[in-house]
Amino acid sequence: xxxxxxxxxxxxxxxxxxxxxxxxxxxxxxxxxxxxxxxxxxxxxxxxxxxxxxxxxxxxxxxxxxxxxxxxxxxxxxxxxxxxxxxxxxxxxxxxxxxxxxxxxxxxxxxxxx
Amino acid sequence: xxxxxxxxxxxxxxxxxxxxxxxxxxxxxxxxxxxxxxxxxxxxxxxxxxxxxxxxxxxxxxxxxxxxxxxxxxxxxxxxxxxxxxxxxxxxxxxxxxxxxxxxxxxxxxxxx
Numbered sequence: 001x002x003x004x005x006x007x008x009x010x011x012x013x014x015x016x017x018x019x020x021x022x023x024x025x026x027x028x029x030x031x032x033x034x035x036x037x038x039x040x041x042x043x044x045x046x047x048x049x050x051x052x053x054x055x056x057x058x059x060x061x062x063x064x065x066x067x068x069x070x071x072x073x074x075x076x077x078x079x080x081x082x083x084x085x086x087x088x089x090x091x092x093x094x095x096x097x098x099x100x101x102x103x104x105x106x107x108x109x110x111x112x113x114x
Numbered sequence: 115x116x117x118x119x120x121x122x123x124x125x126x127x128x129x130x131x132x133x134x135x136x137x138x139x140x141x142x143x144x145x146x147x148x149x150x151x152x153x154x155x156x157x158x159x160x161x162x163x164x165x166x167x168x169x170x171x172x173x174x175x176x177x178x179x180x181x182x183x184x185x186x187x188x189x190x191x192x193x194x195x196x197x198x199x200x201x202x203x204x205x206x207x208x209x210x211x212x213x214x215x216x217x218x219x220x221x222x223x224x225x226x227x
Binding site for chain 1: 118147154155156157159162172204206215216217218219220221
């Protein structure tokens with residue numbers, strides 16, 4: 001079983017829809033949670049970052065972490081065609097051998113069509 | 115532009131050939147990483163270097179070697195390429211003290227025939 005599970009999709013939605021992307025994880029030591037966005041033929045870029053449980057909002061994007069359920073989500077409101085990309089969740093612990101090293105989900109391919 | 119620079123961007127190798135993928139960062143980061151990305155597999159860590167002078171194996175190190183040449187540069191070498199090493203390779207860097215994640219390069223698309 002992978003430490004981080006992410007539904008690879010693909011996910012196709014109409015412009016303006018609310019998108020929900022999710023990851024589950026098994027390692028209770030994870031404390032830092034990130035979402036990366038990767039456009040086709042580009043490297044991943046950091047989109048959102050959260051620490052421990054709770055919500056974080058940035059414009060149309062909201063990241064949620066529920067550590068009790070080992071579940072994280074990324075919501076995209078009013079989705080745009082420019083949001084079409086692969087979204088990867090990533091997480092890390094606070095120290096020890098996992099210090100500094102991220103564990104990634106498989107990535108979800110999202111297409112927003114006009 | 116500040117960031118992570120990878121060369122080459124594309125490469126085709128024959129089975130058994132060797133090559134080195136180059137990576138350089140200009141953000142004064144301590145830690146650097148090499149990942150491979152394959153469809154349905156996500157990003158898998160090959161090797162990492164927590165700081166200059168140190169390297170460690172990641173999840174899929176077999177068939178690869180690395181060199182942390184200095185603080186800026188971290189190279190990945192394939193000594194005898196195999197078709198299973200056909201992939202997109204990403205280099206990344208981070209400040210070892212940060213929890214804000216990595217800065218990635220734009221990738222090297224490698225095909226081994």
